[in-house]
Amino acid sequence: MSGNTITQPATPAVSTKPTPSTVAPVPAGATGATVSQSRAARELVLKRGEFDLAVQLGCVRTIVDDGGGGSRVARSEIDRLRGEQGFPEMLRERVKAVGTTAGAELLEVTTAKFTRFARLGLIAPVRFYLNRYRAVVWLYLAEELRQFKADEKNTHLLKGRIPEELRKRLDAGLDLRPRNWRGRHLGFLLRQTEDPWARAAASASLLDPLQVAEIVRDPYERAYLNRHRPARADQATPESPAARITASIMTADDPDEIEWLRADVRQSLAEARTRRAAPRPGGEKPRPPGKARSAHDTRHETRLVVAARPAPHLPNSEPRPEERRPHGALRPAPDLPNGVRRPERHRPTTHDAPERRGLLGWLRRRHP
Known part of the structure:
Protein backbone atom coordinates (compact mmCIF):
# COMPACT_ATOMS: atom_id res chain seq x y z
CA MET A 1 0.00 0.00 0.00
CA SER A 2 3.01 2.31 -0.16
CA GLY A 3 1.83 3.61 -3.53
CA ASN A 4 -1.39 4.94 -1.98
CA THR A 5 0.24 6.52 1.04
CA ILE A 6 0.90 10.23 1.34
CA THR A 7 2.43 12.42 3.96
CA GLN A 8 0.27 14.76 6.00
CA PRO A 9 1.10 18.46 5.74
CA ALA A 10 2.45 20.14 8.78
CA THR A 11 -0.19 21.76 10.96
CA PRO A 12 0.33 24.29 13.72
CA ALA A 13 0.24 22.89 17.19
CA VAL A 14 -2.93 23.55 19.12
CA SER A 15 -2.72 24.13 22.82
CA THR A 16 -4.70 21.68 24.91
CA LYS A 17 -4.36 23.59 28.15
CA PRO A 18 -7.83 23.70 29.70
CA THR A 19 -9.59 26.88 30.57
CA PRO A 20 -12.08 27.14 33.44
CA SER A 21 -14.87 26.29 30.97
CA THR A 22 -12.99 23.46 29.20
CA VAL A 23 -13.87 20.67 31.62
CA ALA A 24 -17.52 19.85 31.23
CA PRO A 25 -19.15 19.66 34.66
CA VAL A 26 -21.13 16.56 35.54
CA PRO A 27 -24.79 17.42 36.02
CA ALA A 28 -25.80 17.25 39.64
CA GLY A 29 -28.91 15.31 38.84
CA ALA A 30 -27.09 12.61 36.89
CA THR A 31 -27.55 9.52 38.99
CA GLY A 32 -27.71 6.86 36.25
CA ALA A 33 -25.42 3.85 36.54
CA THR A 34 -24.28 4.17 32.90
CA VAL A 35 -24.23 6.81 30.20
CA SER A 36 -24.01 6.70 26.44
CA GLN A 37 -20.67 6.92 24.67
CA SER A 38 -21.43 10.34 23.19
CA ARG A 39 -22.22 11.76 26.61
CA ALA A 40 -19.14 10.11 28.12
CA ALA A 41 -17.00 11.72 25.41
CA ARG A 42 -18.38 15.15 26.27
CA GLU A 43 -17.80 14.69 29.99
CA LEU A 44 -14.24 13.44 29.39
CA VAL A 45 -13.49 16.40 27.06
CA LEU A 46 -12.68 14.11 24.12
CA LYS A 47 -13.67 14.26 20.49
CA ARG A 48 -15.58 11.26 19.28
CA GLY A 49 -12.58 9.92 17.37
CA GLU A 50 -10.37 10.37 20.42
CA PHE A 51 -12.95 8.66 22.61
CA ASP A 52 -13.19 5.65 20.26
CA LEU A 53 -9.41 5.36 20.28
CA ALA A 54 -9.38 5.61 24.08
CA VAL A 55 -11.84 2.71 24.25
CA GLN A 56 -9.73 0.63 21.84
CA LEU A 57 -6.56 1.31 23.80
CA GLY A 58 -8.25 0.37 27.07
CA CYS A 59 -7.99 3.86 28.55
CA VAL A 60 -11.77 3.98 28.94
CA ARG A 61 -13.58 0.81 29.98
CA THR A 62 -17.04 0.15 28.60
CA ILE A 63 -19.76 -2.32 29.48
CA VAL A 64 -22.23 -4.12 27.21
CA ASP A 65 -25.77 -2.81 27.31
CA ASP A 66 -28.18 -5.65 28.11
CA GLY A 67 -30.88 -3.88 26.12
CA GLY A 68 -28.94 -4.21 22.88
CA GLY A 69 -28.11 -0.51 22.61
CA GLY A 70 -24.37 -0.98 22.24
CA SER A 71 -21.59 -0.35 24.72
CA ARG A 72 -22.04 2.19 27.49
CA VAL A 73 -19.77 3.75 30.07
CA ALA A 74 -20.28 3.37 33.77
CA ARG A 75 -20.65 6.52 35.83
CA SER A 76 -17.93 5.23 38.16
CA GLU A 77 -15.50 4.97 35.21
CA ILE A 78 -16.09 8.59 34.28
CA ASP A 79 -15.59 9.67 37.89
CA ARG A 80 -12.33 7.71 38.05
CA LEU A 81 -10.92 9.36 34.94
CA ARG A 82 -12.02 12.83 35.96
CA GLY A 83 -10.38 12.34 39.33
CA GLU A 84 -6.95 11.51 37.86
CA GLN A 85 -4.16 14.05 38.18
CA GLY A 86 -3.72 16.20 35.09
CA PHE A 87 -7.20 15.61 33.71
CA PRO A 88 -8.03 16.23 30.90
CA GLU A 89 -4.72 16.96 29.13
CA MET A 90 -3.08 13.74 30.35
CA LEU A 91 -5.93 11.66 28.97
CA ARG A 92 -5.86 13.49 25.66
CA GLU A 93 -2.10 13.01 25.35
CA ARG A 94 -2.51 9.26 25.80
CA VAL A 95 -4.85 9.07 22.82
CA LYS A 96 -3.20 11.70 20.63
CA ALA A 97 -2.55 10.38 17.11
CA VAL A 98 -0.25 12.15 14.66
CA GLY A 99 0.58 11.77 11.00
CA THR A 100 3.90 11.35 9.25
CA THR A 101 4.95 15.00 9.36
CA ALA A 102 4.15 15.52 13.04
CA GLY A 103 5.66 12.14 13.89
CA ALA A 104 8.90 13.00 12.12
CA GLU A 105 9.08 16.21 14.11
CA LEU A 106 8.69 14.27 17.36
CA LEU A 107 11.54 11.93 16.41
CA GLU A 108 13.58 14.78 14.91
CA VAL A 109 14.08 12.93 11.62
CA THR A 110 13.01 13.54 8.05
CA THR A 111 9.61 12.38 6.84
CA ALA A 112 11.32 9.93 4.46
CA LYS A 113 13.23 8.32 7.30
CA PHE A 114 10.10 8.22 9.45
CA THR A 115 8.29 6.41 6.63
CA ARG A 116 11.13 3.88 6.42
CA PHE A 117 10.80 3.20 10.16
CA ALA A 118 7.09 2.57 9.71
CA ARG A 119 7.57 0.31 6.69
CA LEU A 120 10.15 -1.74 8.61
CA GLY A 121 7.68 -2.22 11.45
CA LEU A 122 9.75 -0.29 13.99
CA ILE A 123 6.71 1.87 14.74
CA ALA A 124 3.16 0.62 14.26
CA PRO A 125 0.24 2.74 13.06
CA VAL A 126 -2.79 2.96 15.27
CA ARG A 127 -5.30 4.21 12.71
CA PHE A 128 -5.67 5.04 9.04
CA TYR A 129 -8.08 6.84 6.76
CA LEU A 130 -8.43 7.72 3.10
CA ASN A 131 -8.26 11.34 2.03
CA ARG A 132 -10.24 12.83 -0.82
CA TYR A 133 -7.64 11.53 -3.29
CA ARG A 134 -8.15 7.97 -1.96
CA ALA A 135 -4.60 7.94 -0.57
CA VAL A 136 -3.94 6.10 2.70
CA VAL A 137 -3.00 8.35 5.62
CA TRP A 138 -1.47 6.47 8.57
CA LEU A 139 -1.68 7.79 12.13
CA TYR A 140 0.62 6.91 15.03
CA LEU A 141 0.38 7.36 18.79
CA ALA A 142 2.45 10.31 19.89
CA GLU A 143 3.14 8.62 23.23
CA GLU A 144 4.64 5.56 21.50
CA LEU A 145 6.83 7.77 19.32
CA ARG A 146 8.22 9.49 22.40
CA GLN A 147 8.96 6.12 23.94
CA PHE A 148 10.70 5.02 20.72
CA LYS A 149 12.88 8.13 20.82
CA ALA A 150 13.72 7.69 24.52
CA ASP A 151 14.91 4.09 24.04
CA GLU A 152 18.70 4.03 23.78
CA LYS A 153 18.56 0.99 21.49
CA ASN A 154 17.12 3.19 18.75
CA THR A 155 19.72 5.96 18.99
CA HIS A 156 21.85 4.59 16.15
CA LEU A 157 18.78 4.45 13.90
CA LEU A 158 17.76 8.01 14.69
CA LYS A 159 21.23 9.53 14.41
CA GLY A 160 22.86 7.32 11.78
CA ARG A 161 21.99 5.53 8.57
CA ILE A 162 19.67 2.56 8.34
CA PRO A 163 21.66 -0.72 8.13
CA GLU A 164 22.30 -2.14 4.67
CA GLU A 165 20.26 -5.28 5.31
CA LEU A 166 17.20 -3.24 6.22
CA ARG A 167 17.63 -1.00 3.20
CA LYS A 168 17.61 -4.06 0.94
CA ARG A 169 14.32 -5.16 2.42
CA LEU A 170 12.90 -1.71 1.78
CA ASP A 171 14.12 -1.78 -1.81
CA ALA A 172 12.36 -5.15 -2.23
CA GLY A 173 9.04 -3.45 -1.38
CA LEU A 174 8.68 -4.34 2.30
CA ASP A 175 5.80 -2.50 3.98
CA LEU A 176 4.64 -3.81 7.35
CA ARG A 177 2.24 -0.98 8.11
CA PRO A 178 -0.93 -2.83 7.01
CA ARG A 179 0.08 -6.01 8.84
CA ASN A 180 1.00 -4.15 12.05
CA TRP A 181 -2.28 -2.28 11.93
CA ARG A 182 -4.21 -5.55 11.49
CA GLY A 183 -2.45 -7.09 14.48
CA ARG A 184 -3.22 -4.08 16.65
CA HIS A 185 -6.81 -3.90 15.38
CA LEU A 186 -7.36 -7.58 16.18
CA GLY A 187 -6.13 -6.95 19.71
CA PHE A 188 -8.68 -4.15 20.03
CA LEU A 189 -11.50 -6.44 18.89
CA LEU A 190 -10.52 -9.31 21.20
CA ARG A 191 -10.36 -7.03 24.24
CA GLN A 192 -13.92 -5.87 23.67
CA THR A 193 -15.60 -9.27 23.95
CA PRO A 279 -28.68 -21.87 15.38
CA ARG A 280 -30.30 -23.98 12.68
CA PRO A 281 -33.81 -24.00 11.19
CA GLY A 282 -36.15 -26.73 12.35
CA GLY A 283 -33.91 -27.97 15.15
CA GLU A 284 -31.53 -29.67 12.72
CA LYS A 285 -28.57 -31.24 14.46
CA PRO A 286 -25.15 -29.93 13.44
CA ARG A 287 -22.85 -32.16 11.44
CA PRO A 288 -19.72 -33.14 13.38
CA PRO A 289 -16.91 -30.65 12.67
CA GLY A 290 -14.64 -31.76 9.88
CA LYS A 291 -17.17 -34.35 8.63
CA ALA A 292 -17.88 -33.28 5.08
CA ARG A 293 -20.47 -35.01 2.89
CA SER A 294 -18.65 -37.05 0.25
CA ALA A 295 -19.93 -38.22 -3.13
CA HIS A 296 -19.96 -41.84 -1.88
CA ASP A 297 -22.17 -40.86 1.08
CA THR A 298 -24.54 -39.03 -1.24
CA ARG A 299 -24.90 -42.02 -3.61
CA HIS A 300 -25.35 -44.40 -0.68
CA GLU A 301 -28.09 -42.24 0.84
CA THR A 302 -29.81 -42.05 -2.58
CA ARG A 303 -29.84 -45.85 -2.88
CA LEU A 304 -31.28 -46.16 0.59
CA VAL A 305 -34.06 -43.72 -0.22
CA VAL A 306 -34.93 -45.48 -3.47
CA ALA A 307 -34.91 -48.91 -1.79
CA ALA A 308 -37.18 -47.70 1.00
CA ARG A 309 -39.61 -46.02 -1.40
CA PRO A 310 -42.84 -48.10 -1.90
CA ALA A 311 -43.63 -49.50 -5.34
CA PRO A 312 -45.93 -47.24 -7.36
CA HIS A 313 -49.53 -48.25 -7.86
CA LEU A 314 -50.13 -49.51 -11.41
CA PRO A 315 -53.51 -49.93 -13.09
CA ASN A 316 -54.96 -53.41 -13.66
CA SER A 317 -54.31 -53.23 -17.39
CA GLU A 318 -50.58 -52.69 -16.82
CA PRO A 319 -48.84 -55.62 -15.11
CA ARG A 320 -46.20 -55.01 -12.48
CA PRO A 321 -42.59 -55.30 -13.66
CA GLU A 322 -42.08 -58.63 -11.95
CA GLU A 323 -45.29 -60.03 -13.59
CA ARG A 324 -44.46 -59.09 -17.17
CA ARG A 325 -44.20 -62.04 -19.58
CA PRO A 326 -41.20 -62.64 -21.80
CA HIS A 327 -41.43 -61.29 -25.29
CA GLY A 328 -43.52 -63.57 -27.54
CA ALA A 329 -45.20 -65.54 -24.72
CA LEU A 330 -49.00 -66.04 -24.93
CA ARG A 331 -51.36 -65.25 -22.14
CA PRO A 332 -53.40 -68.40 -21.21
CA ALA A 333 -57.06 -68.08 -22.30
CA PRO A 334 -59.49 -67.95 -19.39
CA ASP A 335 -62.18 -70.62 -19.07
CA LEU A 336 -65.64 -69.59 -20.33
CA PRO A 337 -69.01 -71.11 -19.33
CA ASN A 338 -70.79 -73.49 -21.70
CA GLY A 339 -72.64 -71.88 -24.59
CA VAL A 340 -70.63 -68.67 -24.51
CA ARG A 341 -68.60 -68.01 -27.63
CA ARG A 342 -65.29 -66.36 -27.44
CA PRO A 343 -65.34 -63.03 -29.29
CA GLU A 344 -63.20 -62.89 -32.36
CA ARG A 345 -60.08 -60.85 -31.99
CA HIS A 346 -60.20 -57.72 -34.07
CA ARG A 347 -57.19 -57.36 -36.26
CA PRO A 348 -56.49 -53.76 -37.08
CA THR A 349 -56.22 -52.88 -40.74
CA THR A 350 -53.85 -50.52 -42.36
CA HIS A 351 -56.49 -47.79 -42.02
CA ASP A 352 -56.94 -48.50 -38.30
CA ALA A 353 -53.24 -48.77 -37.50
CA PRO A 354 -51.23 -45.57 -37.38
CA GLU A 355 -49.13 -44.81 -40.38
CA ARG A 356 -45.79 -46.56 -40.19
CA ARG A 357 -42.70 -44.89 -41.45
CA GLY A 358 -39.70 -46.42 -43.10
CA LEU A 359 -39.08 -49.31 -45.47
CA LEU A 360 -40.69 -51.92 -43.18
CA GLY A 361 -43.96 -49.98 -43.06
CA TRP A 362 -44.02 -49.56 -46.86
CA LEU A 363 -43.55 -53.35 -47.41
CA ARG A 364 -46.35 -54.16 -44.97
CA ARG A 365 -48.74 -51.82 -46.78
CA ARG A 366 -47.99 -53.50 -50.16
CA HIS A 367 -48.23 -57.04 -48.77
CA PRO A 368 -50.83 -57.03 -46.00
Whole structure:
Protein backbone atom coordinates (compact mmCIF):
# COMPACT_ATOMS: atom_id res chain seq x y z
CA MET A 1 0.00 0.00 0.00
CA SER A 2 3.01 2.31 -0.16
CA GLY A 3 1.83 3.61 -3.53
CA ASN A 4 -1.39 4.94 -1.98
CA THR A 5 0.24 6.52 1.04
CA ILE A 6 0.90 10.23 1.34
CA THR A 7 2.43 12.42 3.96
CA GLN A 8 0.27 14.76 6.00
CA PRO A 9 1.10 18.46 5.74
CA ALA A 10 2.45 20.14 8.78
CA THR A 11 -0.19 21.76 10.96
CA PRO A 12 0.33 24.29 13.72
CA ALA A 13 0.24 22.89 17.19
CA VAL A 14 -2.93 23.55 19.12
CA SER A 15 -2.72 24.13 22.82
CA THR A 16 -4.70 21.68 24.91
CA LYS A 17 -4.36 23.59 28.15
CA PRO A 18 -7.83 23.70 29.70
CA THR A 19 -9.59 26.88 30.57
CA PRO A 20 -12.08 27.14 33.44
CA SER A 21 -14.87 26.29 30.97
CA THR A 22 -12.99 23.46 29.20
CA VAL A 23 -13.87 20.67 31.62
CA ALA A 24 -17.52 19.85 31.23
CA PRO A 25 -19.15 19.66 34.66
CA VAL A 26 -21.13 16.56 35.54
CA PRO A 27 -24.79 17.42 36.02
CA ALA A 28 -25.80 17.25 39.64
CA GLY A 29 -28.91 15.31 38.84
CA ALA A 30 -27.09 12.61 36.89
CA THR A 31 -27.55 9.52 38.99
CA GLY A 32 -27.71 6.86 36.25
CA ALA A 33 -25.42 3.85 36.54
CA THR A 34 -24.28 4.17 32.90
CA VAL A 35 -24.23 6.81 30.20
CA SER A 36 -24.01 6.70 26.44
CA GLN A 37 -20.67 6.92 24.67
CA SER A 38 -21.43 10.34 23.19
CA ARG A 39 -22.22 11.76 26.61
CA ALA A 40 -19.14 10.11 28.12
CA ALA A 41 -17.00 11.72 25.41
CA ARG A 42 -18.38 15.15 26.27
CA GLU A 43 -17.80 14.69 29.99
CA LEU A 44 -14.24 13.44 29.39
CA VAL A 45 -13.49 16.40 27.06
CA LEU A 46 -12.68 14.11 24.12
CA LYS A 47 -13.67 14.26 20.49
CA ARG A 48 -15.58 11.26 19.28
CA GLY A 49 -12.58 9.92 17.37
CA GLU A 50 -10.37 10.37 20.42
CA PHE A 51 -12.95 8.66 22.61
CA ASP A 52 -13.19 5.65 20.26
CA LEU A 53 -9.41 5.36 20.28
CA ALA A 54 -9.38 5.61 24.08
CA VAL A 55 -11.84 2.71 24.25
CA GLN A 56 -9.73 0.63 21.84
CA LEU A 57 -6.56 1.31 23.80
CA GLY A 58 -8.25 0.37 27.07
CA CYS A 59 -7.99 3.86 28.55
CA VAL A 60 -11.77 3.98 28.94
CA ARG A 61 -13.58 0.81 29.98
CA THR A 62 -17.04 0.15 28.60
CA ILE A 63 -19.76 -2.32 29.48
CA VAL A 64 -22.23 -4.12 27.21
CA ASP A 65 -25.77 -2.81 27.31
CA ASP A 66 -28.18 -5.65 28.11
CA GLY A 67 -30.88 -3.88 26.12
CA GLY A 68 -28.94 -4.21 22.88
CA GLY A 69 -28.11 -0.51 22.61
CA GLY A 70 -24.37 -0.98 22.24
CA SER A 71 -21.59 -0.35 24.72
CA ARG A 72 -22.04 2.19 27.49
CA VAL A 73 -19.77 3.75 30.07
CA ALA A 74 -20.28 3.37 33.77
CA ARG A 75 -20.65 6.52 35.83
CA SER A 76 -17.93 5.23 38.16
CA GLU A 77 -15.50 4.97 35.21
CA ILE A 78 -16.09 8.59 34.28
CA ASP A 79 -15.59 9.67 37.89
CA ARG A 80 -12.33 7.71 38.05
CA LEU A 81 -10.92 9.36 34.94
CA ARG A 82 -12.02 12.83 35.96
CA GLY A 83 -10.38 12.34 39.33
CA GLU A 84 -6.95 11.51 37.86
CA GLN A 85 -4.16 14.05 38.18
CA GLY A 86 -3.72 16.20 35.09
CA PHE A 87 -7.20 15.61 33.71
CA PRO A 88 -8.03 16.23 30.90
CA GLU A 89 -4.72 16.96 29.13
CA MET A 90 -3.08 13.74 30.35
CA LEU A 91 -5.93 11.66 28.97
CA ARG A 92 -5.86 13.49 25.66
CA GLU A 93 -2.10 13.01 25.35
CA ARG A 94 -2.51 9.26 25.80
CA VAL A 95 -4.85 9.07 22.82
CA LYS A 96 -3.20 11.70 20.63
CA ALA A 97 -2.55 10.38 17.11
CA VAL A 98 -0.25 12.15 14.66
CA GLY A 99 0.58 11.77 11.00
CA THR A 100 3.90 11.35 9.25
CA THR A 101 4.95 15.00 9.36
CA ALA A 102 4.15 15.52 13.04
CA GLY A 103 5.66 12.14 13.89
CA ALA A 104 8.90 13.00 12.12
CA GLU A 105 9.08 16.21 14.11
CA LEU A 106 8.69 14.27 17.36
CA LEU A 107 11.54 11.93 16.41
CA GLU A 108 13.58 14.78 14.91
CA VAL A 109 14.08 12.93 11.62
CA THR A 110 13.01 13.54 8.05
CA THR A 111 9.61 12.38 6.84
CA ALA A 112 11.32 9.93 4.46
CA LYS A 113 13.23 8.32 7.30
CA PHE A 114 10.10 8.22 9.45
CA THR A 115 8.29 6.41 6.63
CA ARG A 116 11.13 3.88 6.42
CA PHE A 117 10.80 3.20 10.16
CA ALA A 118 7.09 2.57 9.71
CA ARG A 119 7.57 0.31 6.69
CA LEU A 120 10.15 -1.74 8.61
CA GLY A 121 7.68 -2.22 11.45
CA LEU A 122 9.75 -0.29 13.99
CA ILE A 123 6.71 1.87 14.74
CA ALA A 124 3.16 0.62 14.26
CA PRO A 125 0.24 2.74 13.06
CA VAL A 126 -2.79 2.96 15.27
CA ARG A 127 -5.30 4.21 12.71
CA PHE A 128 -5.67 5.04 9.04
CA TYR A 129 -8.08 6.84 6.76
CA LEU A 130 -8.43 7.72 3.10
CA ASN A 131 -8.26 11.34 2.03
CA ARG A 132 -10.24 12.83 -0.82
CA TYR A 133 -7.64 11.53 -3.29
CA ARG A 134 -8.15 7.97 -1.96
CA ALA A 135 -4.60 7.94 -0.57
CA VAL A 136 -3.94 6.10 2.70
CA VAL A 137 -3.00 8.35 5.62
CA TRP A 138 -1.47 6.47 8.57
CA LEU A 139 -1.68 7.79 12.13
CA TYR A 140 0.62 6.91 15.03
CA LEU A 141 0.38 7.36 18.79
CA ALA A 142 2.45 10.31 19.89
CA GLU A 143 3.14 8.62 23.23
CA GLU A 144 4.64 5.56 21.50
CA LEU A 145 6.83 7.77 19.32
CA ARG A 146 8.22 9.49 22.40
CA GLN A 147 8.96 6.12 23.94
CA PHE A 148 10.70 5.02 20.72
CA LYS A 149 12.88 8.13 20.82
CA ALA A 150 13.72 7.69 24.52
CA ASP A 151 14.91 4.09 24.04
CA GLU A 152 18.70 4.03 23.78
CA LYS A 153 18.56 0.99 21.49
CA ASN A 154 17.12 3.19 18.75
CA THR A 155 19.72 5.96 18.99
CA HIS A 156 21.85 4.59 16.15
CA LEU A 157 18.78 4.45 13.90
CA LEU A 158 17.76 8.01 14.69
CA LYS A 159 21.23 9.53 14.41
CA GLY A 160 22.86 7.32 11.78
CA ARG A 161 21.99 5.53 8.57
CA ILE A 162 19.67 2.56 8.34
CA PRO A 163 21.66 -0.72 8.13
CA GLU A 164 22.30 -2.14 4.67
CA GLU A 165 20.26 -5.28 5.31
CA LEU A 166 17.20 -3.24 6.22
CA ARG A 167 17.63 -1.00 3.20
CA LYS A 168 17.61 -4.06 0.94
CA ARG A 169 14.32 -5.16 2.42
CA LEU A 170 12.90 -1.71 1.78
CA ASP A 171 14.12 -1.78 -1.81
CA ALA A 172 12.36 -5.15 -2.23
CA GLY A 173 9.04 -3.45 -1.38
CA LEU A 174 8.68 -4.34 2.30
CA ASP A 175 5.80 -2.50 3.98
CA LEU A 176 4.64 -3.81 7.35
CA ARG A 177 2.24 -0.98 8.11
CA PRO A 178 -0.93 -2.83 7.01
CA ARG A 179 0.08 -6.01 8.84
CA ASN A 180 1.00 -4.15 12.05
CA TRP A 181 -2.28 -2.28 11.93
CA ARG A 182 -4.21 -5.55 11.49
CA GLY A 183 -2.45 -7.09 14.48
CA ARG A 184 -3.22 -4.08 16.65
CA HIS A 185 -6.81 -3.90 15.38
CA LEU A 186 -7.36 -7.58 16.18
CA GLY A 187 -6.13 -6.95 19.71
CA PHE A 188 -8.68 -4.15 20.03
CA LEU A 189 -11.50 -6.44 18.89
CA LEU A 190 -10.52 -9.31 21.20
CA ARG A 191 -10.36 -7.03 24.24
CA GLN A 192 -13.92 -5.87 23.67
CA THR A 193 -15.60 -9.27 23.95
CA GLU A 194 -15.42 -12.59 25.77
CA ASP A 195 -17.91 -14.41 23.55
CA PRO A 196 -16.12 -17.22 21.67
CA TRP A 197 -18.20 -16.74 18.51
CA ALA A 198 -17.40 -13.02 18.45
CA ARG A 199 -13.70 -13.76 19.00
CA ALA A 200 -13.71 -16.25 16.13
CA ALA A 201 -15.51 -13.72 13.94
CA ALA A 202 -12.89 -11.09 14.80
CA SER A 203 -10.06 -13.28 13.51
CA ALA A 204 -12.13 -14.37 10.49
CA SER A 205 -12.81 -10.73 9.56
CA LEU A 206 -9.14 -10.34 8.61
CA LEU A 207 -9.19 -13.32 6.24
CA ASP A 208 -10.40 -13.58 2.69
CA PRO A 209 -13.94 -15.04 2.49
CA LEU A 210 -12.59 -18.03 0.53
CA GLN A 211 -10.19 -18.76 3.39
CA VAL A 212 -13.08 -18.65 5.85
CA ALA A 213 -15.16 -20.98 3.65
CA GLU A 214 -12.34 -23.54 3.65
CA ILE A 215 -12.14 -23.48 7.45
CA VAL A 216 -15.86 -23.29 8.25
CA ARG A 217 -17.61 -25.84 6.04
CA ASP A 218 -20.99 -25.56 7.72
CA PRO A 219 -23.07 -22.79 6.07
CA TYR A 220 -25.03 -22.16 9.29
CA GLU A 221 -21.82 -21.60 11.23
CA ARG A 222 -20.56 -19.22 8.55
CA ALA A 223 -23.80 -17.27 8.76
CA TYR A 224 -23.49 -17.15 12.56
CA LEU A 225 -19.93 -15.86 12.24
CA ASN A 226 -21.09 -13.14 9.85
CA ARG A 227 -23.71 -12.12 12.40
CA HIS A 228 -20.92 -11.50 14.94
CA ARG A 229 -18.59 -9.91 12.38
CA PRO A 230 -17.23 -6.57 13.68
CA ALA A 231 -18.07 -3.36 11.91
CA ARG A 232 -15.80 -2.14 9.16
CA ALA A 233 -13.20 0.50 9.93
CA ASP A 234 -14.65 2.79 7.28
CA GLN A 235 -18.01 3.97 6.03
CA ALA A 236 -17.24 3.77 2.32
CA THR A 237 -19.85 2.71 -0.21
CA PRO A 238 -19.60 -1.03 -0.94
CA GLU A 239 -17.70 -1.93 -4.14
CA SER A 240 -16.37 1.63 -4.41
CA PRO A 241 -12.64 2.26 -5.00
CA ALA A 242 -12.29 3.48 -1.41
CA ALA A 243 -13.97 0.31 -0.12
CA ARG A 244 -11.63 -1.88 -2.17
CA ILE A 245 -8.55 -0.09 -0.83
CA THR A 246 -9.82 -0.44 2.73
CA ALA A 247 -10.61 -4.12 2.16
CA SER A 248 -7.08 -4.74 0.89
CA ILE A 249 -5.67 -3.23 4.10
CA MET A 250 -8.04 -5.23 6.30
CA THR A 251 -7.33 -8.56 4.57
CA ALA A 252 -4.24 -10.57 5.47
CA ASP A 253 -1.89 -11.24 2.55
CA ASP A 254 1.27 -12.57 4.18
CA PRO A 255 1.45 -16.42 4.25
CA ASP A 256 2.63 -16.52 7.87
CA GLU A 257 -0.11 -14.14 8.96
CA ILE A 258 -2.77 -16.08 7.07
CA GLU A 259 -1.70 -19.37 8.63
CA TRP A 260 -1.71 -17.85 12.11
CA LEU A 261 -5.20 -16.40 11.62
CA ARG A 262 -6.54 -19.70 10.25
CA ALA A 263 -5.21 -21.55 13.30
CA ASP A 264 -6.75 -18.93 15.59
CA VAL A 265 -10.15 -19.26 13.88
CA ARG A 266 -10.07 -23.06 14.23
CA GLN A 267 -9.21 -22.84 17.92
CA SER A 268 -11.86 -20.21 18.62
CA LEU A 269 -14.47 -22.22 16.70
CA ALA A 270 -13.69 -25.36 18.68
CA GLU A 271 -14.27 -23.44 21.90
CA ALA A 272 -17.39 -21.76 20.53
CA ARG A 273 -18.99 -25.09 19.56
CA THR A 274 -18.57 -26.38 23.11
CA ARG A 275 -20.26 -23.28 24.51
CA ARG A 276 -23.23 -23.22 22.13
CA ALA A 277 -23.99 -24.48 18.65
CA ALA A 278 -24.89 -22.23 15.76
CA PRO A 279 -28.68 -21.87 15.38
CA ARG A 280 -30.30 -23.98 12.68
CA PRO A 281 -33.81 -24.00 11.19
CA GLY A 282 -36.15 -26.73 12.35
CA GLY A 283 -33.91 -27.97 15.15
CA GLU A 284 -31.53 -29.67 12.72
CA LYS A 285 -28.57 -31.24 14.46
CA PRO A 286 -25.15 -29.93 13.44
CA ARG A 287 -22.85 -32.16 11.44
CA PRO A 288 -19.72 -33.14 13.38
CA PRO A 289 -16.91 -30.65 12.67
CA GLY A 290 -14.64 -31.76 9.88
CA LYS A 291 -17.17 -34.35 8.63
CA ALA A 292 -17.88 -33.28 5.08
CA ARG A 293 -20.47 -35.01 2.89
CA SER A 294 -18.65 -37.05 0.25
CA ALA A 295 -19.93 -38.22 -3.13
CA HIS A 296 -19.96 -41.84 -1.88
CA ASP A 297 -22.17 -40.86 1.08
CA THR A 298 -24.54 -39.03 -1.24
CA ARG A 299 -24.90 -42.02 -3.61
CA HIS A 300 -25.35 -44.40 -0.68
CA GLU A 301 -28.09 -42.24 0.84
CA THR A 302 -29.81 -42.05 -2.58
CA ARG A 303 -29.84 -45.85 -2.88
CA LEU A 304 -31.28 -46.16 0.59
CA VAL A 305 -34.06 -43.72 -0.22
CA VAL A 306 -34.93 -45.48 -3.47
CA ALA A 307 -34.91 -48.91 -1.79
CA ALA A 308 -37.18 -47.70 1.00
CA ARG A 309 -39.61 -46.02 -1.40
CA PRO A 310 -42.84 -48.10 -1.90
CA ALA A 311 -43.63 -49.50 -5.34
CA PRO A 312 -45.93 -47.24 -7.36
CA HIS A 313 -49.53 -48.25 -7.86
CA LEU A 314 -50.13 -49.51 -11.41
CA PRO A 315 -53.51 -49.93 -13.09
CA ASN A 316 -54.96 -53.41 -13.66
CA SER A 317 -54.31 -53.23 -17.39
CA GLU A 318 -50.58 -52.69 -16.82
CA PRO A 319 -48.84 -55.62 -15.11
CA ARG A 320 -46.20 -55.01 -12.48
CA PRO A 321 -42.59 -55.30 -13.66
CA GLU A 322 -42.08 -58.63 -11.95
CA GLU A 323 -45.29 -60.03 -13.59
CA ARG A 324 -44.46 -59.09 -17.17
CA ARG A 325 -44.20 -62.04 -19.58
CA PRO A 326 -41.20 -62.64 -21.80
CA HIS A 327 -41.43 -61.29 -25.29
CA GLY A 328 -43.52 -63.57 -27.54
CA ALA A 329 -45.20 -65.54 -24.72
CA LEU A 330 -49.00 -66.04 -24.93
CA ARG A 331 -51.36 -65.25 -22.14
CA PRO A 332 -53.40 -68.40 -21.21
CA ALA A 333 -57.06 -68.08 -22.30
CA PRO A 334 -59.49 -67.95 -19.39
CA ASP A 335 -62.18 -70.62 -19.07
CA LEU A 336 -65.64 -69.59 -20.33
CA PRO A 337 -69.01 -71.11 -19.33
CA ASN A 338 -70.79 -73.49 -21.70
CA GLY A 339 -72.64 -71.88 -24.59
CA VAL A 340 -70.63 -68.67 -24.51
CA ARG A 341 -68.60 -68.01 -27.63
CA ARG A 342 -65.29 -66.36 -27.44
CA PRO A 343 -65.34 -63.03 -29.29
CA GLU A 344 -63.20 -62.89 -32.36
CA ARG A 345 -60.08 -60.85 -31.99
CA HIS A 346 -60.20 -57.72 -34.07
CA ARG A 347 -57.19 -57.36 -36.26
CA PRO A 348 -56.49 -53.76 -37.08
CA THR A 349 -56.22 -52.88 -40.74
CA THR A 350 -53.85 -50.52 -42.36
CA HIS A 351 -56.49 -47.79 -42.02
CA ASP A 352 -56.94 -48.50 -38.30
CA ALA A 353 -53.24 -48.77 -37.50
CA PRO A 354 -51.23 -45.57 -37.38
CA GLU A 355 -49.13 -44.81 -40.38
CA ARG A 356 -45.79 -46.56 -40.19
CA ARG A 357 -42.70 -44.89 -41.45
CA GLY A 358 -39.70 -46.42 -43.10
CA LEU A 359 -39.08 -49.31 -45.47
CA LEU A 360 -40.69 -51.92 -43.18
CA GLY A 361 -43.96 -49.98 -43.06
CA TRP A 362 -44.02 -49.56 -46.86
CA LEU A 363 -43.55 -53.35 -47.41
CA ARG A 364 -46.35 -54.16 -44.97
CA ARG A 365 -48.74 -51.82 -46.78
CA ARG A 366 -47.99 -53.50 -50.16
CA HIS A 367 -48.23 -57.04 -48.77
CA PRO A 368 -50.83 -57.03 -46.00
